[in-house]
Amino acid sequence: MKGISLLNSLAIILGVVQTTCALGYNDQQQQILAPAANIKDNRPNIIFILVDDQDLLLDSINYMPNLNKHLAQEGTFYRNHFVTTALCCPSRVSLLTGRLAHNTNVTDVNPPYGGYPKFVERGFNENYLPVWLQNAGYNTLYTGKLFNAHTVDNYNSPFANGFNSSDFLLDPYTYSYLNATFQRDSDPPVSYEGQYTTDILKGKALDLLESAISQTDPFFLTIAPVAPHSNVHSNGPIIPGVDLKITAPISAERHKHLFKDVKIPRTPNFNPDEPSGVNWIARLPKQNESNIDYNDHFYRSRLRALQPVDELISEVVDILDENHILDNTYIIYTSDNGYHIGQHRLQAGKECGFEEDIRVPFIVRGPGVLPNYEELAITTHIDIAPTLFDITGLPLRSDFDGTPIPFKKELNSSDPVRHEHVTVEYWGLAIPEGKYNTLGPDNPEIITNNTYKSIRILSSEYDLYYSVWCSNEHQLYDLKTDPYELNNLYVTSDSPGNLNEGREILGVSLAKVIHRLDALLLVLKSCQGQTCIRPWDVLHPEGKVETIVDALDAKYDEFYNVQSKVSFSRCEFGYILDAEGPQTALTYRDGIEWHHWV
Ligand SMILES: *[C@@H]1O[C@H](CO)[C@@H](O)[C@H](O)[C@H]1NC(C)=O
Numbered sequence: 001m002k003g004i005s006l007l008n009s010l011a012i013i014l015g016v017v018q019t020t021c022a023l024g025y026n027d028q029q030q031q032i033l034a035p036a037a038n039i040k041d042n043r044p045n046i047i048f049i050l051v052d053d054q055d056l057l058l059d060s061i062n063y064m065p066n067l068n069k070h071l072a073q074e075g076t077f078y079r080n081h082f083v084t085t086a087l088c089c090p091s092r093v094s095l096l097t098g099r100l101a102h103n104t105n106v107t108d109v110n111p112p113y114g115g116y117p118k119f120v121e122r123g124f125n126e127n128y129l130p131v132w133l134q135n136a137g138y139n140t141l142y143t144g145k146l147f148n149a150h151t152v153d154n155y156n157s158p159f160a161n162g163f164n165s166s167d168f169l170l171d172p173y174t175y176s177y178l179n180a181t182f183q184r185d186s187d188p189p190v191s192y193e194g195q196y197t198t199d200i201l202k203g204k205a206l207d208l209l210e211s212a213i214s215q216t217d218p219f220f221l222t223i224a225p226v227a228p229h230s231n232v233h234s235n236g237p238i239i240p241g242v243d244l245k246i247t248a249p250i251s252a253e254r255h256k257h258l259f260k261d262v263k264i265p266r267t268p269n270f271n272p273d274e275p276s277g278v279n280w281i282a283r284l285p286k287q288n289e290s291n292i293d294y295n296d297h298f299y300r301s302r303l304r305a306l307q308p309v310d311e312l313i314s315e316v317v318d319i320l321d322e323n324h325i326l327d328n329t330y331i332i333y334t335s336d337n338g339y340h341i342g343q344h345r346l347q348a349g350k351e352c353g354f355e356e357d358i359r360v361p362f363i364v365r366g367p368g369v370l371p372n373y374e375e376l377a378i379t380t381h382i383d384i385a386p387t388l389f390d391i392t393g394l395p396l397r398s399d400f401d402g403t404p405i406p407f408k409k410e411l412n413s414s415d416p417v418r419h420e421h422v423t424v425e426y427w428g429l430a431i432p433e434g435k436y437n438t439l440g441p442d443n444p445e446i447i448t449n450n451t452y453k454s455i456r457i458l459s460s461e462y463d464l465y466y467s468v469w470c471s472n473e474h475q476l477y478d479l480k481t482d483p484y485e486l487n488n489l490y491v492t493s494d495s496p497g498n499l500n501e502g503r504e505i506l507g508v509s510l511a512k513v514i515h516r517l518d519a520l521l522l523v524l525k526s527c528q529g530q531t532c533i534r535p536w537d538v539l540h541p542e543g544k545v546e547t548i549v550d551a552l553d554a555k556y557d558e559f560y561n562v563q564s565k566v567s568f569s570r571c572e573f574g575y576i577l578d579a580e581g582p583q584t585a586l587t588y589r590d591g592i593e594w595h596h597w598v
Pocket residue numbers: 134138139140163164215216217
């Protein structure tokens with residue numbers, strides 16, 4: 001760069017800084033940014049790799065050597081990372097806004113409750129992570145799947161905002177491994193019939209990366225392959241029942257021979273002899289040998305579909321290294337939701353609250369991130385947007401339901417300042433993928449009434465899952481003794497003769513624990529911002545309760561006994577408030593009879 005043009009670019013950068021400040025960042029931010037024109041350039045780059053439907057618990061990451069070598073060994077593996085809604089579109093909208101699905105009200109993959117049109121209708125196209133980072137001076141780039149129901153018909157009405165350059169996969173071809181349609185910037189869609197989608201995507205991602213590196217602005221590049229999602233063929237909208245075929249993912253030719261002997265891990269919850277769960281899951285039949293063989297094939301197909309993603313990781317790292325920016329670039333790897341195949345007798349799919357569905361890989365390398373480290377503190381997808389604000393120096397938004405993950409230091413997993421809870425919510429359908437379901441091959445069955453609210457809470461002392469379904473069925477699993485969630489401990493205080501009678505968790509009866517969990521869920525299912533981060537403060541404004549252990553104090557027994565209980569009046573497909581029972585909790589006030597405050 002010649003002297004004069006360097007000066008010009010500095011002036012331009014200064015100009016951008018001033019504009020950025022004018023957009024309302026706080027004074028402190030201005031003071032930091034304004035004096036040194038080149039500080040902007042020192043902000044880290046971010047590469048966000050967002051795969052589709054990858055599990056944490058079915059071992060798929062162990063078949064990705066580059067992910068392990070370049071990210072896990074060089075970075076931190078967040079072992080207790082959860083999604084808050086186990087379905088692509090709601091999860092992605094939560095991730096990109098830092099808000100729980102009950103606060104985005106994008107709760108499904110298709111309108112009226114979800115999909116790209118609902119995202120736009122709710123105003124998020126002007127108000128989500130890429131827009132925020134672009135306004136802050138980041139060069140924002142994206143390739144791959146953004147949201148469901150983002151289609152060849154609606155991609156330009158309006159275009160997705162916030163990207164300096166984008167190249168999106170569009171429905172109904174998003175999940176066609178050999179017939180993808182991509183749509184770049186404001187160009188019309190282009191079909192890639194006969195080509196392998198993840199390889200095309202890799203080419204696009206590397207081009208975007210090279211172009212970002214050639215610019216002076218720091219960049220935020222998202223690479224969102226559909227692997228290892230199932231292959232979906234549709235001639236219309238991707239809605240069950242509309243000429244839709246859901247099959248195992250298709251492998252690239254060069255990977256077809258791999259993993260011939262690999263099978264789904266036969267964990268104790270794999271196709272168990274006794275049914276488990278509640279509602280439709282408790283009614284599933286045990287799978288026969290042909291079904292299991294098919295599911296093993298489905299599983300191997302997923303591992304193969306992930307291989308091009310693994311290759312991509314290595315190429316991205318090489319390019320960063322060659323350009324000497326590897327040390328100033330965060331690479332974040334995760335999935336929009338987890339996946340089950342055969343656990344609890346389920347056919348392939350997601351949408352459940354079981355561990356397989358809500359835990360996903362979350363692996364980060366970058367400046368200051370501890371290498372070869374496994375973090376046990378709880379982190380979730382709604383923490384990701386706040387975290388990116390944190391590492392790029394932006395003040396947090398008050399509507400964030402999550403809280404930054406301090407990438408640069410070891411977290412103390414028993415530190416109550418980090419939350420012990422995960423809010424999990426779901427509305428509407430479950431769709432078993434693959435050919436074995438009661439409606440027969442290639443005919444996706446729709447399970448209705450898959451609406452539930454749950455919490456996971458965990459620390460070194462306890463590890464619990466509690467949920468309430470729209471049918472008012474309940475689940476309680478103690479994962480310390482039942483890590484595969486096979487033994488539902490839920491009892492009501494008046495269920496005599498119950499097998500679980502006399503059983504204790506944390507030294508008290510199940511009923512006492514359930515009352516606390518229910519109250520915590522009551523707060524979390526309608527929390528906003530800070531109350532999602534510190535829910536016990538809502539129940540105990542005097543601030544003496546920070547964990548479930550604190551709440552178990554006998555002096556609160558009566559308060560929790562009479563607390564409103566989470567319940568539903570009916571099953572709905574979306575977030576319909578009047579179907580969802582009590583919305584607010586009673587509050588405890590020390591030294592004063594709490595019920596005087598009701
Ligand atoms: C990205 O787009 C924003 C908004 O249009 C613009 O101000 C910025 O200069 C662009 N950055 C690059 C590197 O093109």
